[in-house]
Each structure stands twice: as C-alpha cells, then as structure tokens.
Amino acid sequence: MIPHERSLVDRLKDKPFALLGINSDVDKTYYAQQAKEMGVTWRSFWNGPKGTTGPISTKWNVRAWPTIYVLDHKGVIRFTNVRGEAMDKAVDQLLAEMEGEAKPK
C-alpha cells in the first residue's frame, strides 16, 4: 500500500497529479510518528477522533478500507477501488487524456 503510493507520488511529482488521503487514525500523534517512519509525504484530510466512523467516511458510506476514488482533472469520478498497477494505469490514462486535451492534434 504505502510503498506503492509513495513511488506513485515520487514518479509523478512534476505532473498535475495529487494523492489525497482521508486519514482515519484516531490519534494524530500516532499518525505523525507513523507518517514520518513510512515516508508519507502526501496530504490527508483528517476524519476526526472517531476514526473510521468519522464524518467524511460516514457521509461517503465507506465500509471497506482502503476505499479509493480516482478523479480526472475536471473533478469527475473515473475509477473506483483501483490498487497497485491498476491505480498507476488509471492515473497515467487520465494524465494522458489531459495532455491530449491541452494540445489538440
């Protein structure tokens, strides 16, 4: 999970791409310590002190962890629950689409 995401973020650091978490750790101190240890550099919303039953995941009806949504640059949901290679492919496809739109043939 985290090593894969870290490499994705590293690889695309110069692209119009962002990995955003909705972090559901109850304890922010624990989070900070783990994030440092695991090299988590990306930003996360905090889901609050109720952890997995916090307000964001509740509203979004999140029942499984992790739950993943991939959005294109227009903010449209394009993929859900893609992991590993499938996540890379989804993101690359959307970045290519975006470049294609910017430079019409």
Add this chain to the structure above:
Amino acid sequence: MHMIRSAVALLVLGVIVPAQSGADQAKAAAAEHEALAAAWKAETQASRDAQAKVRATDEFKAAQQAKDSEKMRELLGAVPRPDAKKMGEKALALADQFGDDGVRFLAFAMQANDKEVAAGIVERVTKNHIKNPNLGELLERPSGLLLAVSQADMEALLGKIAAENPSDQVKALAMYTQSTLLTRGKPTEEQKQQAEALLAAAEKIATGDLADRIAAPRFQKERLQIGKECPDIVGEDVDGVAFKLGDYRGKVVVLDFWGFW
C-alpha cells in the same frame, strides 16, 4: 408550631431532594460506568499481554514453525480470557440499580457479546427504557442483541421504540436500524420497500452525524458513481490546516480513504 415548621421543611425537602439526588445519581452512574470500563479495559489488556508473552516463548515459536496449530491453540488456550459474561452481568446489575440512568450500562453490556447478557438487555429495554431518550448509544450496535432475540422480535422492539420514544434522534436511529435489519441477506421486494420507507422517515427527523449516516447509501448511489462529478470534501488536514478537495481541480486526483491503525 415547631412541628408544623419541620413538616413544611420536610415537604420542601421532599420536592428538592429527589431532584438533587437525580443529579447525584447521574453522577454516580457516570462514575460507576467509568470504573467498569476501566476494569474491563485492564482485563482485556492483561489477557492480550499474556497472549503476546506466550507467542514470544520458544515453545510457541517451535509449534508455529512446525505448523502445529493444535499445540498453538493449546498454548494460547492456557491464557486466562477476559470474563465477558461476568462483566455483562455486572453491567446488568448496575443498570437495575440506576433506573433511567442505568441505560448506559445496558449499552456497555453489549460488549459482552453473550447470549444470556443480550437477553437481559432486551428484557430491561422492553420493560424500562422504550421511552428513554438516552437509548441511542444502545441502538448503535444492535446486532449483538440478535444473539438472544429473533430478527422479527428485534424489529418489533425497534418499531415500538420508533413509535414511543420522545427523542427524534432515538426514533430515527431505531428506524434506521430497523431498515438495515430488513435489508440483511436477501431481502424480498416488500422488505426493500419497507426499508426505504423507514429510511425516508428517519432522514426527515434525524440531525447531525446521524442524518449523514442515514443519507449515506443514497449519497453513494446518486453521487459517487463513475462519470459523476465528485462531491467536494471540506475539512482539515492532519496538521489542522483547512482545505478542500475542490482546491485540486485541474489535477488528476487519487482519493484514498486509509489509516495506519
């Protein structure tokens, strides 16, 4: 004269004392609750620590290496487990002792996950707490009660609470829970419709987090589908800095609900 005065004093006290003892009683109940929770936490932690110790022994490691699951079970089995039933029974007794304030102990007793304790909880809710506005906590995780009652009885009990409880939040929670029970497994068309009607009714009276929770399946079905514009998220990052998903428009975004736990 003297006697009359003391009679008046008694009358006045008679009015004041119960009110004050009500507040005292709530305080006492809270203290007992805290003590019970602390004792239970210590007991479960001690058991977990003891298990960890067993896992660290050479004997256990050898069994693990040999994939001798029977031996592993035997070694772990020797560790005393937290006595959930005893905890549950204590919580039930406290519930009886504290009347209306006792409902919190019934919620706590749910953690025992024990059939007889669950039966005790249902019995007390039915008898004493249908109209208790603080019943909400207990309805949060009602599946434990199904150890002791049939789904039909549980639905009837929730229906009674939804009809008779004075708190809109409790009513809404009861209806919401009823709808989740109705749609467990393979619901019939009729059950599905019934569940939807209950959800709609619950959504009308619920507020806050509960309203979001009730609306969540519909929100997901209507807004969180491929091809739909993603709803915004407005919140704070883990450092307490406010931001929103919309700030990232123009970028490809992976949204990841996660945690280290």
